Amino acid sequence: MEPAAEVYFDEMIQKNLSPEQLRQFNKIHYGREDHNEVKLKETTAVSASEKNNFQVQAYAFAAAKEETRNPRILKIGLVQHSIVLPTNKPANEQREAIFKKIGELIDIAASEGVQILCLQEAWSSPFFLCTGEKKQWDEFIESPTNGPSTKFLAPLAKKYGMVIISPIFERDDSGVMWNTAVVIDDTGTFLGKHRKNHLPSIGSFSEAGYYEPGNTGHAVFETRYAKFAINICYGRHQALNWLMFGLNGAEVVFNPAATIAEFGESFWGIEARNAAVANSYFTAGVNRVGSESFTVIKDDEEKKICRTYYGSSYVTAPNGCRTPSLSRVKDGLLMAELDLNLCRQVKDHWGFGMTARLDMYANELKNKIGYT
Amino acid sequence: MEPAAEVYFDEMIQKNLSPEQLRQFNKIHYGREDHNEVKLKETTAVSASEKNNFQVQAYAFAAAKEETRNPRILKIGLVQHSIVLPTNKPANEQREAIFKKIGELIDIAASEGVQILCLQEAWSSPFFLCTGEKKQWDEFIESPTNGPSTKFLAPLAKKYGMVIISPIFERDDSGVMWNTAVVIDDTGTFLGKHRKNHLPSIGSFSEAGYYEPGNTGHAVFETRYAKFAINICYGRHQALNWLMFGLNGAEVVFNPAATIAEFGESFWGIEARNAAVANSYFTAGVNRVGSESFTVIKDDEEKKICRTYYGSSYVTAPNGCRTPSLSRVKDGLLMAELDLNLCRQVKDHWGFGMTARLDMYANELKNKIGYT
Numbered sequence: 001m002e003p004a005a006e007v008y009f010d011e012m013i014q015k016n017l018s019p020e021q022l023r024q025f026n027k028i029h030y031g032r033e034d035h036n037e038v039k040l041k042e043t044t045a046v047s048a049s050e051k052n053n054f055q056v057q058a059y060a061f062a063a064a065k066e067e068t069r070n071p072r073i074l075k076i077g078l079v080q081h082s083i084v085l086p087t088n089k090p091a092n093e094q095r096e097a098i099f100k101k102i103g104e105l106i107d108i109a110a111s112e113g114v115q116i117l118c119l120q121e122a123w124s125s126p127f128f129l130c131t132g133e134k135k136q137w138d139e140f141i142e143s144p145t146n147g148p149s150t151k152f153l154a155p156l157a158k159k160y161g162m163v164i165i166s167p168i169f170e171r172d173d174s175g176v177m178w179n180t181a182v183v184i185d186d187t188g189t190f191l192g193k194h195r196k197n198h199l200p201s202i203g204s205f206s207e208a209g210y211y212e213p214g215n216t217g218h219a220v221f222e223t224r225y226a227k228f229a230i231n232i233c234y235g236r237h238q239a240l241n242w243l244m245f246g247l248n249g250a251e252v253v254f255n256p257a258a259t260i261a262e263f264g265e266s267f268w269g270i271e272a273r274n275a276a277v278a279n280s281y282f283t284a285g286v287n288r289v290g291s292e293s294f295t296v297i298k299d300d301e302e303k304k305i306c307r308t309y310y311g312s313s314y315v316t317a318p319n320g321c322r323t324p325s326l327s328r329v330k331d332g333l334l335m336a337e338l339d340l341n342l343c344r345q346v347k348d349h350w351g352f353g354m355t356a357r358l359d360m361y362a363n364e365l366k367n368k369i370g371y372t
Numbered sequence: 373m374e375p376a377a378e379v380y381f382d383e384m385i386q387k388n389l390s391p392e393q394l395r396q397f398n399k400i401h402y403g404r405e406d407h408n409e410v411k412l413k414e415t416t417a418v419s420a421s422e423k424n425n426f427q428v429q430a431y432a433f434a435a436a437k438e439e440t441r442n443p444r445i446l447k448i449g450l451v452q453h454s455i456v457l458p459t460n461k462p463a464n465e466q467r468e469a470i471f472k473k474i475g476e477l478i479d480i481a482a483s484e485g486v487q488i489l490c491l492q493e494a495w496s497s498p499f500f501l502c503t504g505e506k507k508q509w510d511e512f513i514e515s516p517t518n519g520p521s522t523k524f525l526a527p528l529a530k531k532y533g534m535v536i537i538s539p540i541f542e543r544d545d546s547g548v549m550w551n552t553a554v555v556i557d558d559t560g561t562f563l564g565k566h567r568k569n570h571l572p573s574i575g576s577f578s579e580a581g582y583y584e585p586g587n588t589g590h591a592v593f594e595t596r597y598a599k600f601a602i603n604i605c606y607g608r609h610q611a612l613n614w615l616m617f618g619l620n621g622a623e624v625v626f627n628p629a630a631t632i633a634e635f636g637e638s639f640w641g642i643e644a645r646n647a648a649v650a651n652s653y654f655t656a657g658v659n660r661v662g663s664e665s666f667t668v669i670k671d672d673e674e675k676k677i678c679r680t681y682y683g684s685s686y687v688t689a690p691n692g693c694r695t696p697s698l699s700r701v702k703d704g705l706l707m708a709e710l711d712l713n714l715c716r717q718v719k720d721h722w723g724f725g726m727t728a729r730l731d732m733y734a735n736e737l738k739n740k741i742g743y744t
Contacts (some may be wrong), residue, residue: 008401009396009397009401011399012389012393012396012397013385016388016389016393017384017388019386021388021631023383024381024384025381025384027638028381028637028638029381029638029641030638031638031639043571088506091392124489137397174506184506197729198727198728198729199727200722200723200727201727202721202722202723203721213729217736218736222479234727236648237649237650237722237724238724238727238728238729238732239611239612239615239650240611240612240615240728240733241610243611244733244736244737244740247737247740248740258670264649264692264722265400266399266400266401266402266403266692266693267403267645267646267649267692269401270642270645270646270649270692271646271650272647273639273642274639274642274643274646277609277636277639277642277643278609278610278611278643316426320636320638320639320642321638349574349575350574350576350636351572351573352609354573355570355573355585355606355610356570356571356573356610357569357570357585357610358737358741359738359741360736360738361612361616361737362738362741364589364616365612365619365730365733365734365737366592366738367617367732368616368620368730369731369734
């Protein structure tokens with residue numbers, strides 16, 4: 001029997017239901033009338049994924065035709081990947097090995113026409129926060145404008161005309177650390193950054209000892225392809241975080257994450273999806289994958305820490321329709337063609353924005369917390 | 373082949389997966405380690421449900437033992453039911469027929485020890501709003517304190533020491549209509565009411581022509597058994613509605629609804645569940661079930677309108693763990709034993725309340741909407 005961690009949820013369902021049952025499942029559970037799968041270019045995506053043993057999947061979300069607006073098709077890509085080298089190797093070696101893997105994935109994404117690519121939380125380093133230690137991880141904390149991750153990605157962004165969202169550990173000019181998503185635009189230029197708004201302290205795991213909650217508000221990035229925002233990891237649990245990105249005009253909100261099964265895997269599939277429905281925009285959750293082992297020395301004793309991320313990246317449309325998840329255990333590239341016209345169409349249809357009564361809530365919230 | 377509307381989602385999954393696969397499905401999809409099914413009293417619930425062809429199901433959510441607090445076990449019941457007589461019969465006859473059915477279900481709920489019972493939206497009448505007409509439905513609009521529904525339920529509440537949530541169409545003392553949930557406490561006394569905060573206008577269906585959005589804020593009802601709130605139907609789409617009930621101290625939020633497949637069935641299962649997680653309380657969604665036909669005369673032409681509600685009532689714990697749904701097509705009683713201690717335990721564990729930064733959001737929201 002396969003161990004629990006190996007189960008690929010969507011595959012299990014697909015294998016065990018009849019075609020008619022699967023249609024029902026997709027309709028009731030995922031809001032899909034069919035799979036909307038997009039054929040990948042045989043010569044690039046498929047052969048490369050077979051060679052490198054990673055998943056490549058692509059889906060499309062259509063919108064109704066409009067009279068005064070042409071379809072606004074955006075192709076996004078999400079990359080989930082494991083680290084490559086053991087966490088006790090020199091930082092530069094670890095990073096270079098990840099760069100090599102990601103470079104190949106970006107080449108494939110480009111060949112498939114991806115316009116905005118989002119990498120997972122802290123994509124270019126091990127997620128060392130679980131150790132509670134600092135000194136030995138300093139080398140992974142970077143400048144958002146000219147650190148190694150930005151320097152690696154900027155030429156690729158320019159080469160492919162691709163906007164890239166690069167979540168890293170930031171060290172600012174005053175030497176203070178942040179959990180930050182850097183946005184590199186399609187000309188390879190640093191466009192801006194968003195700092196993680198909400199920080200977890202769960203059991204023995206705490207980010208609050210590393211950095212403060214973000215101070216960049218709810219920035220929406222205007223790019224050539226779309227207006228989007230980034231809700232980093234734990235911020236997906238906060239409805240108001242999602243709401244503000246929407247009020248500020250985001251058409252897509254990316255949720256790069258680093259989350260393990262014990263931290264709420266059963267609601268990974270509902271939070272970003274619920275946010276898409278509530279705010280009439282697309283959401284894209286991209287989670288780390290694979291296991292990361294650390295040796296921590298505490299009170300002269302060596303302690304092993306191992307954390308396994310469950311991947312399962314997925315995209316949801318404003319009408320609640322979602323893609324299947326990427327694998328729980330494999331590296332992968334999930335692509336989705338979004339007709340951004342769907343945002344306004346759904347917002348007008350359901351009326352969740354129109355009926356939101358935000359004036360009432362601003363007042364109630366202000367009174368509740370004694371804010372004046 | 374069964375028509376699509378007949379599919380009972382959870383049953384389909386249960387029948388087609390192996391026990392180990394089902395365990396995985398329940399874990400990843402529902403956050404459950406097992407079914408947590410509670411055995412029903414053979415002589416009452418089971419035999420009555422077989423006789424009357426309705427579903428009776430019961431589940432339990434446990435919490436960890438605490439040193440200074442005893443377990444606080446609350447047993448809730450949700451009733452989903454179809455109307456009994458055609459919608460063109462006299463109002464009193466229609467209502468009496470529903471009363472008879474509900475009386476039997478309340479007897480069963482009482483024999484199983486239910487302490488708080490929630491009925492579906494507008495439980496004692498057909499959901500005539502889809503006709504867009506008013507005059508012929510006047511008879512179904514009631515006084516919350518001494519209308520027929522309250523008069524019918526109050527003695528049962530007293531007899532069984534059961535708090536009953538009774539969502540009705542209200543006519544207030546000035547003759548104005550509201551969509552209102554009446555709370556009758558365990559002594560059979562009118563405890564208070566909550567009026568629906570958000571009103572749908574979707575396609576040709578609009579509630580905005582019948583009544584205004586509620587003006588009773590986000591009341592939490594303190595009863596002998598628990599502090600709870602009521603989020604009526606469409607209000608489940610609004611994250612701030614759920615949030616305010618939580619900030620006001622609700623341990624359970626009921627979501628009585630009247631919703632059809634076309635209006636977002638694919639996210640019925642995620643909205644109340646997401647709210648439970650986000651706010652560290654229990655949620656209980658209870659939706660109408662069955663088909664209701666109306667004959668509308670418009671421009672001298674008779675038009676038939678038929679709407680089918682999909683039931684699927686379910687309960688979610690603050691940790692995201694949820695029960696299976698009741699049937700999509702049958703009447704039913706869903707009972708759940710909740711250890712209310714779980715709310716604080718989960719809130720402390722995940723820290724979503726602690727990290728919510730409400731002061732920041734109150735400020736941002738105020739600035740965004742120009743509220744001063």
